[in-house]
Structures are given as structure tokens and as C-alpha cells.
Amino acid sequence: MTAPLIIAVPKGRILDEALPLLARAGIEPEAEFHDKKSRALRFATNREGMSIIRVRAFDVATFVAHGAAQVGIVGSDVIEEFDYSQIYAPVDLDIGHCRLSVAQPADALDEDEAAMSHVRVATKYPHLTRRHYEARGIQAECVKLNGAMELAPSLGLSRRIVDLVSSGATLKANGLVETSIIMQISARLIVNRAALKMRASELVPMIEAFRAAVEVRDAAA
Numbered sequence: 001m002t003a004p005l006i007i008a009v010p011k012g013r014i015l016d017e018a019l020p021l022l023a024r025a026g027i028e029p030e031a032e033f034h035d036k037k038s039r040a041l042r043f044a045t046n047r048e049g050m051s052i053i054r055v056r057a058f059d060v061a062t063f064v065a066h067g068a069a070q071v072g073i074v075g076s077d078v079i080e081e082f083d084y085s086q087i088y089a090p091v092d093l094d095i096g097h098c099r100l101s102v103a104q105p106a107d108a109l110d111e112d113e114a115a116m117s118h119v120r121v122a123t124k125y126p127h128l129t130r131r132h133y134e135a136r137g138i139q140a141e142c143v144k145l146n147g148a149m150e151l152a153p154s155l156g157l158s159r160r161i162v163d164l165v166s167s168g169a170t171l172k173a174n175g176l177v178e179t180s181i182i183m184q185i186s187a188r189l190i191v192n193r194a195a196l197k198m199r200a201s202e203l204v205p206m207i208e209a210f211r212a213a214v215e216v217r218d219a220a221a
């Protein structure tokens with residue numbers, strides 16, 4: 001009997017856009033997956049031996065990097081923050097578009113970052129934040145938060161934040177202004193490299209099915 005094949009998907013906002021792509025790639029979760037009241041975390045699919053697990057966005061990368069799941073769908077922000085060598089990201093799914101940006105209070109925009117040697121930043125992305133500032137010769141001291149970064153400046157936790165921005169509405173509602181863009185983000189299909197070698201006959205066609213699903217969706221748009 002072949003080992004089960006596990007696909008990790010984030011439970012957050014990418015999921016709604018990812019489900020039609022999964023369906024076009026021929027993968028549909030059982031009905032219970034759509035039941036918001038269900039406490040189950042692992043679901044069967046229409047494909048024998050293939051299950052879907054629903055986890056937090058950052059954990060998708062961790063499950064796939066360690067081979068606990070063979071395949072996943074996750075934002076490129078998460079892939080780059082962890083930089084796991086075991087993750088291969090062959091398909092840009094062209095969903096979950098946003099950007100990772102530095103933001104500051106509107107009344108602090110006269111601070112000249114170029115003249116600074118040290119900054120304090122509240123963020124969920126300490127690795128990407130340090131990398132961004134290191135490239136500018138600035139040492140970033142990161143305060144790790146898991147959400148609601150936008151509160152940090154007004155409450156004196158840090159003068160700056162590094163967070164995801166899409167419409168800009170959250171920054172605006174909290175009196176912040178985007179001062180630089182660190183990276184553009186979209187969701188990717190990710191695959192565990194060792195699994196890809198050992199289970200190529202299952203995973204290569206799956207990668208191709210996702211590639212085709214993106215093409216068909218874009219052609220229909």
C-alpha cells in the first residue's frame with residue numbers, strides 16, 4: 001500500500017481562492033471540509049490516498065519542509081521568511097496578492113532612515129525585516145507579533161512596523177503610512193524536495209495539473 005499523500009492548505013484568506021484551483025487540478029475535499037463548525041483538521045478527498053490538512057499559514061511551510069505533508073499552498077512571504085532548503089516552489093498560483101511593507105505613523109515621516117544605524121520594528125517577519133535593513137547597513141531589532149502589528153506605534157512598542165498590505169485600509173485606519181515596499185507577494189504551490197524525488201510519479205503530474213489549472217483559469221478570465 002502506498003503512503004498517504006498530504007496537501008497542507010492555510011485556513012485563512014488564501015483558502016477561498018485556492019479551492020477552485022484545487023478543483024481544476026482534480027482535487028476536491030470531502031463535504032465536511034466546508035462545514036465551518038467542524039473541528040476536524042484532516043480531510044479525505046475525491047482522490048484515493050490523498051488528504052488535505054488545514055493549518056495556519058506559517059505552519060503550511062513547516063509541515064511541508066519536514067515532509068509531514070508532501071505538498072502545500074502558501075504565500076511567498078512565508079516561504080521567504082523561513083527559507084527552508086527542503087521546500088521547492090514550482091508554481092506561482094497568482095492568488096493572495098499583497099506586499100510586505102514598512103509603515104510608520106504619518107507624523108514621523110521626517111525621520112531619515114538612511115542616517116540611522118539601528119531601528120526597532122514590530123513584525124511577524126523578523127527574518128525578512130532584518131534582511132531588508134541589513135542591506136541598508138541598519139541593524140533591525142525586531143519585536144515579534146503575530147497580528148495587529150498596526151497597534152505597535154501608537155502604543156510605544158516600536159516606531160515602525162513591517163506587515164502585509166493589500167488595500168492599505170488597515171494602515172489608514174491606524175494612522176500609518178507605507179514608507180517602503182520590501183517584496184510583492186503571491187501564493188505558491190510548494191513541494192517537499194525529498195518527496196518529489198521519491199514519489200515523482202505522483203507529484204510531477206500533480207505539479208503539472210496545478211500549472212494547467214492556473215493557465216486555464218487565466219485564459220477564462
Ligand SMILES: Nc1ncnc2c1ncn2[C@@H]1O[C@H](COP(=O)(O)OP(=O)(O)OP(=O)(O)O)[C@@H](O)[C@H]1O
Pocket residue numbers: 010011012013014055056057058074075076077078096097098146147164165166167185186187
Ligand atoms: N490583506 C491581504 N491581502 C491579500 N493576501 C493576504 C493579505 N494578508 C495576508 N495575505 C496572504 O495570505 C496569507 C495568509 O494570511 P492569513 O493571516 O489570513 O492566514 P491564516 O492561515 O489565518 O494565518 P494566521 O491565522 O496564522 O495569521 C499570508 O501569508 C499572505 O500570503
Ligand SMILES: O=P(O)(O)OC[C@H]1O[C@H](OP(=O)(O)OP(=O)(O)O)[C@H](O)[C@@H]1O
Pocket residue numbers: 146147148149163164165166167168169170171
Ligand atoms: O491593506 P489591507 O487590505 O487592510 O490588508 C492588510 C491587513 O491584512 C492582514 O491582516 P489580517 O486581516 O489577515 O489579520 P491579522 O492581523 O490577524 O493577520 C495584514 O496583517 C494587515 O493587517
